[in-house]
Amino acid sequence: MSEHGKCQNCTGCACGELRELPGEKSAQIKEDLFRYESGGTYWRATFDNEKTVPVFVKQSGVRQWDADGNEYIDTYGPFAASCLGHTPDVVLDAVYEQGKTMMHVADMPTIPRAEFVKELASIAPDGMDPVIHSEIGGSAAVELALQIAEYYTPQPQHGIISYYGAYHGRMSAGLSATPCAYYREKVPTVKNDIVRIPFPYCYRCFYGREYPSCDMFCLKAFKEMFKTPECGLYDPNTKTNLISTLIVEPAQFHGGGVYAPMEYFRGVREICDEFGIVMIADEIAIGMGRTGKWWCIENYDVVPDLITTSKALSGGVWPLSAVIGKRKIMDVWSGHPDKHMGTWHGSALGCKAATTTIREIKRLNLLEQVKERGEYFKDGLLELQKKHRLLGCVEGMGLGLGIELVKDRNTKEPAKKETEFIVKRALEYGVLINLSSYYGNRMTFMPPYVITEHDFDLILDVLDRCLSEAESKF
Numbered sequence: 001m002s003e004h005g006k007c008q009n010c011t012g013c014a015c016g017e018l019r020e021l022p023g024e025k026s027a028q029i030k031e032d033l034f035r036y037e038s039g040g041t042y043w044r045a046t047f048d049n050e051k052t053v054p055v056f057v058k059q060s061g062v063r064q065w066d067a068d069g070n071e072y073i074d075t076y077g078p079f080a081a082s083c084l085g086h087t088p089d090v091v092l093d094a095v096y097e098q099g100k101t102m103m104h105v106a107d108m109p110t111i112p113r114a115e116f117v118k119e120l121a122s123i124a125p126d127g128m129d130p131v132i133h134s135e136i137g138g139s140a141a142v143e144l145a146l147q148i149a150e151y152y153t154p155q156p157q158h159g160i161i162s163y164y165g166a167y168h169g170r171m172s173a174g175l176s177a178t179p180c181a182y183y184r185e186k187v188p189t190v191k192n193d194i195v196r197i198p199f200p201y202c203y204r205c206f207y208g209r210e211y212p213s214c215d216m217f218c219l220k221a222f223k224e225m226f227k228t229p230e231c232g233l234y235d236p237n238t239k240t241n242l243i244s245t246l247i248v249e250p251a252q253f254h255g256g257g258v259y260a261p262m263e264y265f266r267g268v269r270e271i272c273d274e275f276g277i278v279m280i281a282d283e284i285a286i287g288m289g290r291t292g293k294w295w296c297i298e299n300y301d302v303v304p305d306l307i308t309t310s311k312a313l314s315g316g317v318w319p320l321s322a323v324i325g326k327r328k329i330m331d332v333w334s335g336h337p338d339k340h341m342g343t344w345h346g347s348a349l350g351c352k353a354a355t356t357t358i359r360e361i362k363r364l365n366l367l368e369q370v371k372e373r374g375e376y377f378k379d380g381l382l383e384l385q386k387k388h389r390l391l392g393c394v395e396g397m398g399l400g401l402g403i404e405l406v407k408d409r410n411t412k413e414p415a416k417k418e419t420e421f422i423v424k425r426a427l428e429y430g431v432l433i434n435l436s437s438y439y440g441n442r443m444t445f446m447p448p449y450v451i452t453e454h455d456f457d458l459i460l461d462v463l464d465r466c467l468s469e470a471e472s473k474f
Contacts, residue, residue, distance in 0.1 A: 008470030012071065013070050015431065016461060018428055018429055019429075022463065047423060049424070054067070058089050059074075062077070062086070063086070066195070073430060073448045073458060075433050075434070076445065076446045077409075077446055078316070079446070080253070081315075081316035082315065083366075084357060084361075084450060086448070087328075090360050091356045093353075095317060103383065104349075106343055113350045115351065116241065116354050119358050119359065123358060124324050125298055125303045127303050128303055131331070132322055132323070132324055133148070133322065134345050135321040135340075135345060136347070138284035140342075143174055144340055145306045145323045147173075147339070148306060148325060149244055153245070156240065157241055157242060158242065158244055159193040159232075159242045160243070161246040162247050164196055166248070166282075168247060168249075177189060177247055193242070195232060197259070199248075200218050200219075200260040200261055201333070202393075203404060205217075207221065210385060211261055216263060216267065219263075226271070243277050245279075247280040248279075248282065250300065251296055251397075253400065253436070253444050254285070255436070255442075256444055257395065257396050257402015257444040259395055260300075262299075265300040271281035277305070280307070280308065281296075281297040281306070281307045281308070282295065284310045285446070290399055291374075292374065306324055309324065310322070313357065314350055314353035314354040314357055317357075318347070318350040318353040318354075366449045366450075370398040370447060374400075377459075378396065382394050387467075388464075389471065399446065402442055406441065407421045416443035416474065418471075419441045419443065422467065430462070
């Protein structure tokens with residue numbers, strides 16, 4: 001890489017410089033994609049127009065380059081997986097060396113597997129007494145966690161409580177627990193006894209209240225559902241509980257980086273304990289150190305029964321996921337071997353990648369760095385909020401942040417078109433930003449943990465320009 005930040009032998013634009021998208025080479029490569037690949041892919045929905053999306057050919061650290069040599073800063077890394085930065089040498093080298101010895105043994109015991117479960121157990125929340133079960137991909141980890149919870153709870157406990165705005169993957173049970181109408185449309189799901197409740201999205205309270213004067217009304221409303229059989233959860237007359245599991249993301253990143261108030265999950269934990277409900281913390285996007293603690297739920301002083309993890313678990317290098325569970329629950333599941341066998345479970349390469357990633361986060365003390373860099377970026381976003389009327393909300397912890405754009409701060413009318421414009425315009429300036437939310441008006445920031453303050457200065461400068469352009473245009 002040259003001193004001015006461009007990839008050697010590239011002639012494109014550096015980050016912060018305006019470029020025309022797509023470049024000629026990217027457009028040519030996408031001709032085959034448009035011709036031969038399904039239109040149901042994620043990239044067809046990004047940046048407002050599938051035709052403008054560049055074709056990326058190189059990555060390093062927090063940078064990416066497209067086929068035309070244009071440089072980009074990546075703020076969502078991708079989807080929170082690349083915690084050590086793109087193409088991390090330490091993980092790639094470990095996987096390469098492992099691959100020269102052994103690659104695939106189809107769900108059998110190996111040294112990398114033994115090292116992995118011990119290393120992952122070492123970062124479980126205090127008091128969990130953890131047992132690990134590996135899987136492939138976040139959606140599969142959710143399926144596994146829901147199945148384990150089902151085995152642990154007695155009859156007739158089969159129901160699942162999930163939250164509006166949740167994202168638990170695209171497989172059957174996880175998709176059943178994911179309420180989004182668009183994802184569920186025309187897709188048959190297996191699980192029908194799902195109860196969905198509002199997430200404590202305080203900026204847009206479902207109950208029309210304001211935090212903290214609300215006195216946690218949403219939690220009280222949830223507790224009230226157990227006082228009558230008409231809510232379908234519990235019959236206080238017969239002491240019959242129909243709910244086996246509550247699954248929740250401690251912060252909703254598909255929903256735009258929405259965080260619950262500090263006291264909320266303590267109340268949820270109490271409800272789960274009272275009624276014998278297994279509490280699953282879905283930490284696939286927000287776990288593995290992103291908030292400055294290994295697990296986001298730890299910020300709330302709560303220990304869940306099960307944790308799902310993937311994405312950053314293996315540094316974005318190799319597909320791997322896992323369920324971390326309390327021993328008393330996992331021991332029940334252990335009595336049913338081969339109920340959840342998978343060809344790639346416990347992959348030697350995936351386990352080596354994950355073990356190396358965890359050890360590298362420890363070695364570099366990245367949890368502390370995540371806190372410091374996150375505070376720097378959040379302070380910069382709050383300064384932008386003072387300057388730009390569109391920026392209605394800034395929230396988050398560590399390097400898991402979200403901002404919400406509104407047309408008017410009093411009415412909070414979602415600024416959907418403005419948000420789409422800014423995300424697309426930022427791409428043209430060389431900054432990759434993820435758009436996701438309930439109303440299409442939020443941006444989420446999940447950059448690699450190795451991002452620098454200089455990188456954030458560039459991102460903030462581009463956001464400043466894009467916000468100004470949007471406020472002039474709309």
